[in-house]
Amino acid sequence: MKLLLVGEYREGRLLDTSAELFGFAAAIGGDASIFLVGSAEDVPAFSGALYLVDAGLYGEYNPEVHKQLLLKAVEEVNPDLIVFIHSSYGWDLAPRVAASLKVAQVSEVIGFADNAYEVGCCNAKMHRNVTPSTSKAVITIQAGAFPALQSEGTPLVKVLSTDVASTTEFLGYEPAEAKDVNLAKAEIVVSAGRGIGKKENIEVIRSLAKAFGGELGASRPVVDAGWIDHGHQVGSTGQTVAPKLYVACGISGSIQHLAGMKKSGFILAINKDKDAPIGEVADVLVVADVLQFVPALTAKLS
Amino acid sequence: MKILVCIKQVPDMESHFRPNGSATWFDESDLAFRMNEYDEYAVEEAVKLKEQLGGEPEITVLSIGPDRVIEAIKKALAIGCDRAVHINESAVASKEPWQIASIIAAYARSIQFDLVFTGMQSQDRGSAQVGVLVAELLGIPSTTTLVGFAYADGVVTATRELEGGVKGKVRLKTPALVTCQLGLNSPRYPTLPNIMKARKKEITTFQAGDLSSEPPLTGSSSFRHPEKKGSGVVLEGSVDELVEKVIVILKDKTAVLR
Ligand SMILES: Cc1cc2nc3c(=O)[nH]c(=O)nc-3n(C[C@H](O)[C@H](O)[C@H](O)COP(=O)(O)OP(=O)(O)OC[C@H]3O[C@@H](n4cnc5c(N)ncnc54)[C@H](O)[C@@H]3O)c2cc1C
Ligand SMILES: Nc1ncnc2c1ncn2[C@@H]1O[C@H](COP(=O)(O)O)[C@@H](O)[C@H]1O
Numbered sequence: 001m002k003l004l005l006v007g008e009y010r011e012g013r014l015l016d017t018s019a020e021l022f023g024f025a026a027a028i029g030g031d032a033s034i035f036l037v038g039s040a041e042d043v044p045a046f047s048g049a050l051y052l053v054d055a056g057l058y059g060e061y062n063p064e065v066h067k068q069l070l071l072k073a074v075e076e077v078n079p080d081l082i083v084f085i086h087s088s089y090g091w092d093l094a095p096r097v098a099a100s101l102k103v104a105q106v107s108e109v110i111g112f113a114d115n116a117y118e119v120g121c122c123n124a125k126m127h128r129n130v131t132p133s134t135s136k137a138v139i140t141i142q143a144g145a146f147p148a149l150q151s152e153g154t155p156l157v158k159v160l161s162t163d164v165a166s167t168t169e170f171l172g173y174e175p176a177e178a179k180d181v182n183l184a185k186a187e188i189v190v191s192a193g194r195g196i197g198k199k200e201n202i203e204v205i206r207s208l209a210k211a212f213g214g215e216l217g218a219s220r221p222v223v224d225a226g227w228i229d230h231g232h233q234v235g236s237t238g239q240t241v242a243p244k245l246y247v248a249c250g251i252s253g254s255i256q257h258l259a260g261m262k263k264s265g266f267i268l269a270i271n272k273d274k275d276a277p278i279g280e281v282a283d284v285l286v287v288a289d290v291l292q293f294v295p296a297l298t299a300k301l302s
Numbered sequence: 303m304k305i306l307v308c309i310k311q312v313p314d315m316e317s318h319f320r321p322n323g324s325a326t327w328f329d330e331s332d333l334a335f336r337m338n339e340y341d342e343y344a345v346e347e348a349v350k351l352k353e354q355l356g357g358e359p360e361i362t363v364l365s366i367g368p369d370r371v372i373e374a375i376k377k378a379l380a381i382g383c384d385r386a387v388h389i390n391e392s393a394v395a396s397k398e399p400w401q402i403a404s405i406i407a408a409y410a411r412s413i414q415f416d417l418v419f420t421g422m423q424s425q426d427r428g429s430a431q432v433g434v435l436v437a438e439l440l441g442i443p444s445t446t447t448l449v450g451f452a453y454a455d456g457v458v459t460a461t462r463e464l465e466g467g468v469k470g471k472v473r474l475k476t477p478a479l480v481t482c483q484l485g486l487n488s489p490r491y492p493t494l495p496n497i498m499k500a501r502k503k504e505i506t507t508f509q510a511g512d513l514s515s516e517p518p519l520t521g522s523s524s525f526r527h528p529e530k531k532g533s534g535v536v537l538e539g540s541v542d543e544l545v546e547k548v549i550v551i552l553k554d555k556t557a558v559l560r
Contacts, residue, residue: 010464010468061462061470061472063444063445064443086430087465088446088447088462088463088464088465088470089464091422091423091430091431091434091446091447092434092445092446092447092462094431095399095430095431095434095435095438096434096438098400098431098435099400099403099434099435099438099439100438102519103519104400104519104520105399105400105429105431105519105520106520107428107429107430107431108428108429108430116523116524119428120428120528121426121427121428121525122313122315122319122328122425122426123315123425123426123428124528125315125319125527126319126328126525126526126527126528127524127525127526127527127528128325128326128327128522128523128524128525128526129522129523129524130520130521130522131520131521131522131523132519132520133518133519133520133521134519167443167474167475168443168445168472168473168474169472169473169474170470170471170472171459171471171472171473172470172471173464173468173469173470173471174461174468174469174470174471175467175468176466176467176468177467187558188558212558220484220485221484223485224484224485225488226488236465237463237465237466237467238467244556244557244558245552245556245558252315252316265556266552266555266556266558267534268548268552273316274536274538275318275319275527277528279530279534279536280528280530280531280532280534281532281534282532282534283532283533283534283535283551283555284534284535284537284548284551285534285535285536285537286537286544286548287536287537287538288538288541288544292541293541293544293545296541296542296544296545297545297548297549300545300549301549301559
C-alpha cells in the first residue's frame with residue numbers, strides 16, 4: 001500500500017500530532033511519503049519522499065492552494081491512501097482533495113481491518129466499519145487513536161509550487177485566551193455536563209466540588225450556553241486535566257471531552273444512560289439522576 | 303441576497319441505538335428525531351444576518367430525508383427562515399456524504415445562492431464532509447468550524463476554531479459556504495406566534511433521485527456498540543446505596559478521601 005501523509009504546521013512549527021501519522025503508517029504498513037506546507041527549518045526525520053511547500057509563500061491556511069499543491073504530490077506518488085489528522089486543518093482540506101479526485105473519504109478513523117476503517121458514530125456511542133469502494137481513498141485519523149512515533153532517516157525533499165490564485169485570505173491567528181481557572185493543577189475536578197439541565201444546577205455540582213476540596217470543570221455545551229465561563233471547559237478546545245479524581249456529572253463522554261480528561265487517575269461518572277460512552281473510560285459509572293445522586297453524595301461527604 | 307441553510311434531522315443522542323437488519327446503520331423505529339445541534343447554529347446565524355441586513359435576504363432551509371424531516375424544517379421556518387425545500391429520500395440513512403452533497407449541489411446550482419450555511423458535522427454520522435463537498439461541487443470558496451461570522455458588502459470575515467484555544471481569521475468573498483461550530487451564537491427558541499406564522503411558509507418538495515443519482519463511494523457495515531475496554535464497574539440501585547458504595551470505592555481506590 002502506498003500512503004501519502006499530510007502533516008500540519010502552526011506558526012512555523014510542525015505540530016506534534018504529525019507523529020501520529022507515522023504511527024498510523026507503521027501500523028497499517030506500506031510505503032509512506034509525506035506532504036507538508038511548512039518550513040524547511042522544521043522538517044521531521046523521515047526516510048521517504050517529502051513534498052515540501054513553503055508556507056511563507058502560500059500561508060498555513062489557504063485551502064484552495066493547499067489542495068492544488070497536494071494534488072500535485074498525489075500525481076507524483078499515486079498513493080492508495082491519503083492520510084490526514086482529523087483536526088481543523090485535516091477536516092477542512094480532506095474533503096476538497098477527495099472531491100477533486102472523486103474518491104471516498106472516511107472521517108475520524110480509529111482502527112482498520114482488511115479494507116475497512118473503524119469509525120465512531122452517534123456521538124461515539126456506536127462504532128461501524130466503512131469500506132471505500134474507490135481504488136484510492138482519503139482518510140482522516142482521530143487525534144490520539146494511533147501512537148505518536150518518531151520516524152527516522154533523512155527525507156528526500158521535493159519542493160512544490162503553484163500559481164493558482166487563492167480564494168480565501170488568511171488574516172492571522174488569535175491566541176488562546178488566558179485561563180483564569182487552572183484546572184491542570186487540581187487534585188480533584190468535578191465537572192458539570194449538559195445533563196445538569198439548567199444553569200441554576202451548576203450550584204449543585206459546585207457544592208460537590210467544594211465538599212471534595214476540588215475545582216469545578218464543565219463540558220462545552222455548559223460553557224456555550226453561558227452557564228459558566230470558558231475557563232472551566234475541559235476537552236480538546238478547553239483544558240487538559242489529569243487529577244487524581246475526576247467526577248463527570250451528566251457528561252456523555254464525547255471524543256473531544258475525553259481528550260481533556262481520560263488520563264485522570266480515577267474517573268467517577270454519573271449518568272442516567274448506561275450506554276453513555278463515558279462508561280468506556282470511567283472506573284465507576286453510577287447510573288442515576290445527577291440531581292438526586294450528587295446532592296446525596298455531597299451531604300455524605302460534608 | 304439569497305441564503306441557503308442545510309439542516310439534517312438526527313436521532314436524540316441519548317437514545318438507545320440498535321443496528322438495523324443489515325447492521326449498516328441504526329434501526330429507526332422508536333427513535334425520537336431532532337435538528338442536528340450544529341445546524342441550529344447555522345440557522346441562527348443566517349437569521350441574524352437577515353436581521354442585520356434589514357430583512358432583505360431570502361433564506362431557504364433545505365433538508366434531505368423522509369417526511370419526518372419536515373418537523374426540523376418547520377422549526378427552522380419558525381426561527382426565521384423564509385421558505386423550505388424538502389428533498390424526499392426515504393433511504394437517507396444509506397446515502398453517504400458524497401451522495402448527500404451531490405443532491406444539495408444539484409439543487410443549489412440552479413438557484414445561485416450568495417451564502418450557504420451548514421453545520422460542521424452531523425451528530426450521528428459525524429463526517430464533517432457534506433458542507434465542504436457542496437462548496438467544491440459548486441466551485442465556490444468555503445471555510446469550516448466557525449465560531450465567529452461577520453458579513454459586509456459581499457465579504458465574509460470568519461473566525462475558525464483551531465486546536466488549543468487558538469483561532470484563525472479568514473476572509474472570503476461571496477458566493478461562499480461556511481460550516482458552523484458549536485457556540486457560534488445563541489440559538490433562539492421559536493416563539494408561538496412565529497410557529498403559527500411558519501405554517502403559512504412555502505415548503506417545496508423534490509425527489510432526491512430527480513436531482514442526482516451518484517453512486518456511493520463507501521459502504522457501511524458492523525454498526526455496533528463498541529467493545530468495552532476498561533475494567534470499570536457499573537453501579538445501579540437506590541441513591542442511598544449508590545452513595546455508600548461510591549464512598550467505599552473512593553476510600554479504597556483513591557487517595558483523595560480519608
Ligand atoms: C472540534 C470540536 C471540539 C470540541 N471541544 C470540546 C471540548 O473541549 N470539551 C467538551 O466537553 N466538548 C467539546 N466538543 C463538543 C463535544 O463533541 C460534545 O458535544 C460535548 O462534549 C457534549 O457535552 P455533554 O456530555 O455535557 O452533553 P451531551 O452529549 O448532551 O450529554 C449529556 C449527558 O447527560 C446525561 N444526562 C441527561 N440528564 C441527566 C440526568 N438528569 N442525570 C444524569 N445524567 C443525565 C445524558 O444521558 C448524556 O449522556 C467539541 C466538539 C467539536 C466538534
Ligand atoms: N440529509 C441532510 N440534509 C441536509 N443537510 C445535511 C444532510 N446531511 C448533512 N447535511 C449538512 O451537512 C453538515 C455536515 O454533515 P456530515 O458531513 O454528515 O457530518 C450538516 O451539519 C448539515 O448542515
